[in-house]
Amino acid sequence: MNEIALAGEPVETALATPAPGLSAAARERIRRSVPESTRRAYAGDWRRFTSWCAEAGRDPLGTATADMAETLAEYAAHLAGAGKAPSTIERALAAIATAHRTAGLDRPDLTLARAVLRDYRRERAGAGHRVTKASPITITALRAMVDQLDLATAAGLRDRALLVLGFALGARRSELAALDLHDLTDTDDGLLVRIRTSKTDRDSTGRDVALPYGVHPETCPVRTARAWLATLASNGRNAGPVFVRIDRHDTLGRTPHGRGAPDGRLTGQAVALIVRRAAIRAALEPAAAWSGHSLRRGFATETYRAGADPLRIARHGGWKDGSATLLGYVEEVDKWSANPLVKVGL
Numbered sequence: 383m384n385e386i387a388l389a390g391e392p393v394e395t396a397l398a399t400p401a402p403g404l405s406a407a408a409r410e411r412i413r414r415s416v417p418e419s420t421r422r423a424y425a426g427d428w429r430r431f432t433s434w435c436a437e438a439g440r441d442p443l444g445t446a447t448a449d450m451a452e453t454l455a456e457y458a459a460h461l462a463g464a465g466k467a468p469s470t471i472e473r474a475l476a477a478i479a480t481a482h483r484t485a486g487l488d489r490p491d492l493t494l495a496r497a498v499l500r501d502y503r504r505e506r507a508g509a510g511h512r513v514t515k516a517s518p519i520t521i522t523a524l525r526a527m528v529d530q531l532d533l534a535t536a537a538g539l540r541d542r543a544l545l546v547l548g549f550a551l552g553a554r555r556s557e558l559a560a561l562d563l564h565d566l567t568d569t570d571d572g573l574l575v576r577i578r579t580s581k582t583d584r585d586s587t588g589r590d591v592a593l594p595y596g597v598h599p600e601t602c603p604v605r606t607a608r609a610w611l612a613t614l615a616s617n618g619r620n621a622g623p624v625f626v627r628i629d630r631h632d633t634l635g636r637t638p639h640g641r642g643a644p645d646g647r648l649t650g651q652a653v654a655l656i657v658r659r660a661a662i663r664a665a666l667e668p669a670a671a672w673s674g675h676s677l678r679r680g681f682a683t684e685t686y687r688a689g690a691d692p693l694r695i696a697r698h699g700g701w702k703d704g705s706a707t708l709l710g711y712v713e714e715v716d717k718w719s720a721n722p723l724v725k726v727g728l
Contacts, residue, residue, distance in 0.1 A: 417556070417581070419650065427477035434460060443482065447491055454478065455494035462502040469513075471499055517670035518711070519661075519680035521601075524549055526664040528600050536613050537628045541656050542600070543610035544625055545677065548653070550593050550603040551575060552681035552699025555653040555674030561624040563614070566607065573604045580700045591698055623647035650674065682711040687719070 404412075413421070434457060435442040444450040454475065461471045475496075479489050519527070527545055532538040548558050557577050565576040572594040579586035596602030610624075617634045619626070626634050626646035635646030648656075654674035661672040678699065685695050692712055693703065701708040 424477040427474045451491040451494050458495040458498040468503050516673045516675035518683045519676045527660040530663040536632045539610050539613050543606045546606045548677035552678050555650040558653050559648050559650045686712050687715050
């Protein structure tokens with residue numbers, strides 16, 4: 383029996399099969415080298431694939447190249463027929479390929495499956511489907527969201543700090559959730575924030591992000607962070623996560639029968655819920671796709687609109703130099719402000 387069957391979690395490492403004789407400690411470090419959210423998503427994708435294979439009478443770990451290529455093409459067609467998003471199908475194929483590597487098998491041929499996916503994308507485009515993107519939070523929207531918070535409560539102070547710091551850092555929701563108190567340094571010039579690791583920083587080199595004082599006290603990164611840190615300190619929290627759960631009684635951290643990390647740390651999903659809840663309370667456009675990523679996208683578009691250098695924006699927010707994603711956000715601004723038709727005299 384191969385290692386996948388024994389482990390029961392074929393995509394836990396998302397890496398090539400460890401060499402024989404690897405210690406349990408080394409295996410655990412390899413497992414943890416992949417973000418938990420990725421492991422969880424891939425594990426779900428693999429379970430669904432193996433279930434489909436069982437019903438279809440196909441081998442999920444087929445070693446025959448042609449047979450496996452056909453299986454993956456059929457599975458891609460199955461997901462397309464179920465109306466799954468192309469990005470969901472892409473991730474499923476990546477999870478299956480990872481499972482094969484983890485089992486010590488060659489990477490499966492995805493040529494036919496990708497052909498199915500290309501046709502499906504074309505079909506959806508013809509039907510008017512568009513890729514759903516997180517709506518960017520503008521400065522005006524951020525102020526409206528903060529204005530609706532009850533700053534007499536710990537929850538209100540936390541949510542304000544989360545929204546403002548999330549925007550000011552251009553942070554991913556996972557980066558916000560991972561912040562610890564020792565990552566924040568108060569200086570004469572403002573707040574220095576250490577992002578220890580991120581999606582594009584696989585070696586955890588880290589980056590230091592400088593947040594200067596803002597013009598408006600209610601959306602100033604330094605003042606809003608200080609107010610929240612003071613609340614944490616008054617509750618005996620001088621170490622550990624910056625952003626923690628708060629129950630309906632305004633109690634910080636884990637409740638006796640609560641779920642989640644013992645230190646009360648918010649998850650990335652909780653960050654997204656806080657953003658969406660604040661957007662709804664501020665009566666922002668309800669059809670918009672508000673999410674944790676809205677803060678990051680808003681930072682990119684608003685700072686570029688204000689004249690910031692794209693390279694400085696990228697390094698502040700942790701995008702790779704020349705990031706296609708960041709260039710897409712910049713284009714959202716340029717398509718109007720730098721439109722080639724503006725001065726032709728139409």
